[in-house]
Amino acid sequence: MKKRLFIVDEDASSTGELREKLADSQHIEVCGHAVRLEEVWRAVQATSPDILLVSSLQETELGVLCQQIRFAFPHLALIAACSARELLWEPFLRNLGIWVIAKPIQPMQIETLAFQFSTVLGLAALQNHPHRAVAEARAEQTYVADFKEPKHLITVYGPKGGVGKTFLSRELAVYFSMQKKAGRPLQVLAVDFNLDLGTFATSLNLPRTPNLFSWVQVIDTHLKERALRDGRNPDLLHHEDWQEYATAMRLSPQDIAKYVVTHSQTGLHVLTSPREIRHSFEIRDYHLYLILETLKNSSYDVILIDTAPDTTDATIQALFFAERVVMVGNPVVDSIENIQRMLKLLREAEYPEERIQICMNRLQRKELFTLDEIRAYFQLHPSRKIFPIPDDAEVKKSINTGTPMMLYPGRTAAKDAIEALGKSLVPPEAERVDQQEKGKQRPSLLKWLWR
Numbered sequence: 478m479k480k481r482l483f484i485v486d487e488d489a490s491s492t493g494e495l496r497e498k499l500a501d502s503q504h505i506e507v508c509g510h511a512v513r514l515e516e517v518w519r520a521v522q523a524t525s526p527d528i529l530l531v532s533s534l535q536e537t538e539l540g541v542l543c544q545q546i547r548f549a550f551p552h553l554a555l556i557a558a559c560s561a562r563e564l565l566w567e568p569f570l571r572n573l574g575i576w577v578i579a580k581p582i583q584p585m586q587i588e589t590l591a592f593q594f595s596t597v598l599g600l601a602a603l604q605n606h607p608h609r610a611v612a613e614a615r616a617e618q619t620y621v622a623d624f625k626e627p628k629h630l631i632t633v634y635g636p637k638g639g640v641g642k643t644f645l646s647r648e649l650a651v652y653f654s655m656q657k658k659a660g661r662p663l664q665v666l667a668v669d670f671n672l673d674l675g676t677f678a679t680s681l682n683l684p685r686t687p688n689l690f691s692w693v694q695v696i697d698t699h700l701k702e703r704a705l706r707d708g709r710n711p712d713l714l715h716h717e718d719w720q721e722y723a724t725a726m727r728l729s730p731q732d733i734a735k736y737v738v739t740h741s742q743t744g745l746h747v748l749t750s751p752r753e754i755r756h757s758f759e760i761r762d763y764h765l766y767l768i769l770e771t772l773k774n775s776s777y778d779v780i781l782i783d784t785a786p787d788t789t790d791a792t793i794q795a796l797f798f799a800e801r802v803v804m805v806g807n808p809v810v811d812s813i814e815n816i817q818r819m820l821k822l823l824r825e826a827e828y829p830e831e832r833i834q835i836c837m838n839r840l841q842r843k844e845l846f847t848l849d850e851i852r853a854y855f856q857l858h859p860s861r862k863i864f865p866i867p868d869d870a871e872v873k874k875s876i877n878t879g880t881p882m883m884l885y886p887g888r889t890a891a892k893d894a895i896e897a898l899g900k901s902l903v904p905p906e907a908e909r910v911d912q913q914e915k916g917k918q919r920p921s922l923l924k925w926l927w928r
């Protein structure tokens with residue numbers, strides 16, 4: 478059966494064109510369109526589409542528009558068509574379970590998505606079939622990456638240097654790689670987004686080649702090939718042109734393996750920062766976007782990104798792509814002030830605050846400020862916990878020797894605290910099952926489709 482598509486786009490001529498091109502489609506029938514926001518609500522109710530294609534309306538930002546539509550029609554499949562400028566909304570939109578495509582809209586793309594959509598609905602008929610698990614697995618495989626359950630993509634951030642981001646990233650990454658899922662160790666990737674002065678690899682005695690820059694060079698080769706294929710001179714292309722090429726490109730998640738180094742004691746994979754500072758100058762926003770996108774579609778169970786204490790593109794993208802953010806600070810006024818400023822910025826950007834897990838590192842027995850006072854200063858909800866990590870004289874040695882504390886024998890207060898933080902980010906398997914039973918799990922798009 479054909480899927481009914483409703484188009485929201487102020488550009489009536491491009492809508493007309495798309496309608497014409499989709500006229501003979503086997504999978505889609507266009508059931509209506511709106512050029513203004515006020516028309517959308519009634520028209521969608523009147524035409525009862527299966528899929529809504531949302532493009533720009535001058536009255537409102539695409540991200541805001543899609544969020545409103547998602548809220549009003551939670552049962553509809555949504556596709557957002559973004560211009561190069563609007564692609565900054567992409568991680569946000571994906572987190573709302575919205576498909577994202579780059580403009581110009583290709584009718585084939587819509588067809589493919591609609592086809593995949595109907596495949597999943599078709600498989601839904603197998604819901605009560607004894608082989609449902611197989612069907613589910615198959616659906617997961619054949620499905621576009623956007624439909625997969627979200628990965629545990631965790632960004633460790635703190636708007637001040639030396640507060641313990643890299644230390645905690647390393648310890649958390651090692652902790653996760655020691656956890657199990659269905660009897661096998663979790664596959665964990667740590668990524669060093671301190672592009673210029675990263676030290677994550679060093680903190681594990683790992684080599685710095687291959688690294689992120691090796692990957693960026695390969696991406697550039699592919700981008701140039703595409704430009705040449707279009708008869709364009711790569712030397713004359715602008716940043717925006719490369720952004721457009723990059724957003725239209727998909728990298729294979731299997732390729733990631735070529736650029737990681739493995740920590741042999743734990744099996745942890747590390748995508749390290751460039752070996753030379755000048756290499757970091759060549760990494761652009763669209764490279765990072767492509768890399769993050771590919772990581773998100775990879776088979777890693779947990780991806781942990783260590784960031785720099787700045788607000789550069791790498792850091793902001795890592796924050797927006799993340800499913801959880803560990804905001805690290807020390808119980809010192811300057812660090813606390815900067816976290817407060819960063820929280821303010823994120824609140825203004827309507828960043829979902831529930832993703833942020835605040836962590837106070839290097840707590841001593843007696844501190845000037847209590848955690849309750851810090852929580853009040855940050856205006857956190859009383860139910861939100863701040864995770865304390867004690868100051869521990871062993872940390873320095875553990876960094877200097879490249880031996881994670883998590884691999885030390887026995888229990889210490891610091892290890893216990895890091896473990897508690899880790900559990901809050903990725904609940905252990907047993908607790909995950911409990912949550913599922915209680916129906917508390919984040920609703921997945923697949924489950925919603927199958928409902």
Ligand SMILES: Nc1ncnc2c1ncn2[C@@H]1O[C@H](COP(=O)(O)OP(=O)(O)O)[C@@H](O)[C@H]1O
Nearest residue numbers: 638639640641642643644839867868869872873
């Ligand atoms: N819990 C801790 N106890 C004692 N020292 C710590 C602790 N966490 C971090 N440190 C010290 O702080 C230094 C800076 O940590 P690092 O992780 O490199 O900070 P960042 O990545 O935020 O710049 C480390 O070299 C270590 O000596």
Ligand SMILES: [Mg+2]
Nearest residue numbers: 642643671784
């Ligand atoms: Mg660091």
